[in-house]
Amino acid sequence: MSQKPARSLTLFLLLAPAVLWLGLLIVLPHVEILVLSFSERVAPRVYAFGFGNYLEFFTEPLYWRTFARTAIMSIIVTALTLVLAFPIALYIARVAQGRLKAMLLLLCLLPFWVSELVRTLGWMILLRETGIISYTLRAIGLADQPVELLYNDGAVILGLVYGGLLFMIVPLANALESLEPSVVEAGFDLGGSRWTVLRRIVIPHAMPGIVAGSIIVFMLTVGNFATPVLLGGKNGLWFTEQIYAQFITRFNWPQGAAFGMLLLMLSSAIVWAGLRLTGQSLGTTLKQA
Amino acid sequence: MNRPSLSWKLYIAAFYIFLFAPLLVVAIFAFNASPFPSPPWRGFTLEWFTGTGTAVGKPGVLVDPIWLDTIANSFKVAIPVALLAVLIGTVNAWVLERAEFPGKTFLSMMMLWPLVIPGVVLGISILAFFSRVANGLEEWLQTDLDFLRPGLSLVVLGQLSFILTISTLIIAARLRKFDRSLEEAAFDLGASRVRVLRTITLPFLRPALIGAGLVALLMSFENFNTTLMLVGSEAPLPITMYGQMREGASPAINAVSLLLMLGVGGIASVFALTSKAER
Numbered sequence: 001m002s003q004k005p006a007r008s009l010t011l012f013l014l015l016a017p018a019v020l021w022l023g024l025l026i027v028l029p030h031v032e033i034l035v036l037s038f039s040e041r042v043a044p045r046v047y048a049f050g051f052g053n054y055l056e057f058f059t060e061p062l063y064w065r066t067f068a069r070t071a072i073m074s075i076i077v078t079a080l081t082l083v084l085a086f087p088i089a090l091y092i093a094r095v096a097q098g099r100l101k102a103m104l105l106l107l108c109l110l111p112f113w114v115s116e117l118v119r120t121l122g123w124m125i126l127l128r129e130t131g132i133i134s135y136t137l138r139a140i141g142l143a144d145q146p147v148e149l150l151y152n153d154g155a156v157i158l159g160l161v162y163g164g165l166l167f168m169i170v171p172l173a174n175a176l177e178s179l180e181p182s183v184v185e186a187g188f189d190l191g192g193s194r195w196t197v198l199r200r201i202v203i204p205h206a207m208p209g210i211v212a213g214s215i216i217v218f219m220l221t222v223g224n225f226a227t228p229v230l231l232g233g234k235n236g237l238w239f240t241e242q243i244y245a246q247f248i249t250r251f252n253w254p255q256g257a258a259f260g261m262l263l264l265m266l267s268s269a270i271v272w273a274g275l276r277l278t279g280q281s282l283g284t285t286l287k288q289a
Numbered sequence: 290m291n292r293p294s295l296s297w298k299l300y301i302a303a304f305y306i307f308l309f310a311p312l313l314v315v316a317i318f319a320f321n322a323s324p325f326p327s328p329p330w331r332g333f334t335l336e337w338f339t340g341t342g343t344a345v346g347k348p349g350v351l352v353d354p355i356w357l358d359t360i361a362n363s364f365k366v367a368i369p370v371a372l373l374a375v376l377i378g379t380v381n382a383w384v385l386e387r388a389e390f391p392g393k394t395f396l397s398m399m400m401l402w403p404l405v406i407p408g409v410v411l412g413i414s415i416l417a418f419f420s421r422v423a424n425g426l427e428e429w430l431q432t433d434l435d436f437l438r439p440g441l442s443l444v445v446l447g448q449l450s451f452i453l454t455i456s457t458l459i460i461a462a463r464l465r466k467f468d469r470s471l472e473e474a475a476f477d478l479g480a481s482r483v484r485v486l487r488t489i490t491l492p493f494l495r496p497a498l499i500g501a502g503l504v505a506l507l508m509s510f511e512n513f514n515t516t517l518m519l520v521g522s523e524a525p526l527p528i529t530m531y532g533q534m535r536e537g538a539s540p541a542i543n544a545v546s547l548l549l550m551l552g553v554g555g556i557a558s559v560f561a562l563t564s565k566a567e568r
Contacts (some may be wrong), residue, residue, distance in 0.1 A: 011390055012389055014380055014383055014388055014390075015383050015384060015390075015396075017377045017380050017381065018377075018380070018381050018384055018396065018400065021377065021381075021449070021450070021453055022396075022399050022400070022402075024418075025415060025427065025446060025447075025450035026399075026402060026403055026406075026411075026450060028418055029411075029414035029415045029417065029418035029419075030414050032414060032417045032418040032421060033410075033413060033417050033418075035415055044324075055297045072355055087300055087301070087311055088301065088304055091293065091297065091301055091462055095293050104301075104305075107305060107308070107309075108308065110554075110557075111308055111309065111311075111312055113507065113545075113553045113554070113556075113557045114312060114511075114528060114549070114550050114553055115510075115511040115513075115530075115549060115553075116511065116513060116527075116547040117513065117527050117530045117531060117534065117546075118312070118315055118530075118549060118550065119312065120311075120534075121311075121312050121530075121534060121542060121543070121546055122310070122311020122312055122313075122314045122315045123311050124534070124538070125314050125315065125318060125326050125327065125538070125543075126310065126311060126314055128327070128538075130325065130327040130328075131327055131328075132314060132327070132328055135327070135328040135329070162308075162311070165308070214295065219405060219407070223405065223407030223408055223409060223410070223514065224514075225409060225513065225514050226410075226513055226514075226531060227318070229535075230531075230535070234480060240407070240409045240514070243409055243410075243413060244409070244517070247413050247416070247518065248518070253417060256413060257413065257417060260409070260410045260413050260414065263407055263409070263410055264406060264407065265409050267405065267406075268405065271405055283372075286500070
């Protein structure tokens with residue numbers, strides 16, 4: 001008879017950490033920035049409800065342009081990552097066998113165990129005016145003065161693509177793994193060219209991996225901070241930088257909270273649209289990765 | 290498709306060079322006897338690791354208090370994060386795999402949620418929320434609550450907010466494979482609940498517990514976005530590295546990076562070994 005209360009007490013104790021974690025570290029903090037984003041300063045230290053922070057975003061060109069730029073660059077980065085990663089994933093999943101396959105996958109994983117800052121430092125040493133590429137170009141006579149390859153959009157895209165590759169290769173390779181070789185052969189036997197087989201058989205089969213990889217790469221890219229700031233310098237102009245500036249440098253928390261909500265909405269909208277388009281659920285997508 | 294063309298093979302080779310070039314460059318220039326991490330090569334030196342500062346102008350990272358303090362700060366964050374991630378992750382895994390209650394699907398969806406929130410947003414939301422809590426409590430209690438202000442304790446909370454999802458998933462995946470008849474057999478033989486947990490269930494979970502702890506340790510050590518928003522005067526390693534990289538280059542950062550790579554490589558191989566033992 002005393003089983004039931006004892007059982008619900010156990011359940012309560014088991015649930016407590018999860019509820020505290022999600023409540024105190026996720027839900028309430030997000031409620032807090034949502035509320036904060038709708039508060040305006042009407043007098044020193046006096047705040048009132050209002051849409052001013054969002055209006056400021058739409059009226060100040062620097063803000064919405066940075067936002068749009070971040071979104072567009074992230075889409076470019078995601079597309080480039082997909083194109084670059086696909087042949088690698090196809091090779092790992094379909095061509096490489098046994099130990100070579102395990103090694104190729106492990107070699108892909110290794111750089112990503114290392115901190116993002118270390119990888120960015122490597123690119124800075126390669127790309128800067130006094131860096132290795134500039135030095136080599138001069139040494140072999142292709143340039144007669146130092147070449148600055150850092151602090152432009154190309155460098156930012158390069159760094160972000162580099163950072164996203166692994167998160168594209170792994171889901172792609174997982175999806176391609178289950179492709180039956182006989183199906184591909186049938187495609188060739190029926191007279192399909194390489195390109196037709198790729199387009200009509202291989203890519204549709206890899207779709208779950210493509211979606212999972214793209215969503216993860218986009219999320220990571222939009223939310224990135226160090227890579228665009230360090231490789232782009234003053235020209236980096238990433239939206240996370242605006243959030244940081246409002247919160248930490250200018251101490252305008254309501255404005256920063258509004259920016260945070262906008263970033264969260266952008267990121268969630270893309271995840272939702274990607275899942276909706278292909279009819280997948282978040283759980284299975286995250287499992288792909 | 291089984292005979293890859295030459296251009297495909299060349300592409301694969303070029304890709305792996307591209308993948309490792311930045312890391313190699315960082316490692317090599319940690320040993321260059323020049324005040325800047327750039328060519329030309331001026332000879333091999335260990336000054337950036339153990340030097341006293343007479344030769345290159347700055348002390349090596351293993352004797353420089355700035356770097357030693359920042360590495361210590363990283364451990365002060367990473368160790369509590371890893372321990373709490375394993376402890377709470379195990380309880381969460383139990384809830385997901387063993388408990389039955391209304392709203393369980395909702396809870397398991399909620400647990401995945403932190404992974405789709407940008408790290409910067411996690412950081413500012415926790416910063417804003419805990420500042421409000423601290424303001425309220427301080428007024429009420431009339432004392433300072435510094436652990437709720439930007440600083441290492443807040444960094445621990447911020448990192449836990451998403452690392453807990455990872456540790457929960459790792460441990461739950463292992464718990465799902467557990468054959469419950471083993472526990473039943475032990476109960477039938479008269480073992481108490483605590484004893485069954487200690488002698489059967491936890492030993493089975495051990496590889497996942499170690500794996501989750503190591504992953505949490507790594508993620509904590511390398512986290513930048515969330516940490517940046519919550520950090521106070523004591524900075525963990527990625528924050529100090531970022532600051533130094535913005536100021537200008539010095540091979541000291543390369544030396545720290547190389548040490549970090551070696552440490553990460555060590556942890557990653559332990560992780561690979563434990564996950565191999567799992568299979």
